[in-house]
Amino acid sequence: MINIVLFASGSGSNVENITKYFKNYKNVSVRAIFCNKPDAYVLTRAKNLGIKSVLFNRNDFYNSSKVLDELQKNGADFVILAGFLWLIPENILKAYDGKIINIHPALLPKYGGKGMFGMNVHKAVVENCETETGITIHYVNANYDEGRHIFQAKCPVLPTDTAEDVAHKIHELEGLYFPKIISETIGAEE
Secondary structure (H helix, E strand, O other): OEEEEEEEOOOOHHHHHHHHHHOOOOOEEEEEEEEOOOOOOHHHHHHHHOOEEEEOOHHHHHOOOHHHHHHHHOOOOEEEEOOOOOOOOHHHHHHOOOOEEEEEOOOOOOOOOOOOOHHHHHHHHHHOOOOEEEEEEEEOOOOOOOOOEEEEEEEEOOOOOOHHHHHHHHHHHHHHHHHHHHHHHHOOOO
C-alpha cells in the first residue's frame, strides 16, 4: 500500500479532489490531512471525507520533530502539498527526499517564490499581460518553487481576462491534472 498524506492551509478543494480520485485505488491510501490553520475549511472537508486531520503550529513544524513523527506514525510514503504555503523544514525534506510533491498555479520558474500564491500569482500574470499561464507540479526542495518539475499544463490568458478568470482556468487545470500526475509519479494502480 502507498500511503499519502496531504498538507493544506486553505479551503481544501485540491485535497477533496485528490481524495475522491484515489478512493477506489487498490494500492493508495490517503492517510491524513495535515493543516497549520485551525480555522481552515480543509479541516471540515477532512471530517466530511472521513479522513484523520493533524493540526500543527509553526513551533511544531520548525522547532520540533512533532510533524515528522506524525508523518511516520501515519506511515506516509509521499507528502502532497495541496495549497500549503510554508517552506518545508530540513528534517522532513531529508526523511522524504524525492517524495514531496507540490502544485504551483503558474508556469515556473515564472511567478514563483515567497509570497507568490493564489490570487497574488493570477494578478501578476494579468498585470504583466501574459498570453499564457498554467500549473507546475514539482518536487519540493529547500527553496520555494525551485524543485525539479514533474509536469506543466498551459492555458491561454486573454487580453480581457481578469485575475478571477485566470484563477478559474487554473483551478480547472489543477482538478484535471493534479491527481492524475500524482498517480503516475507514485506508481498508483487502479
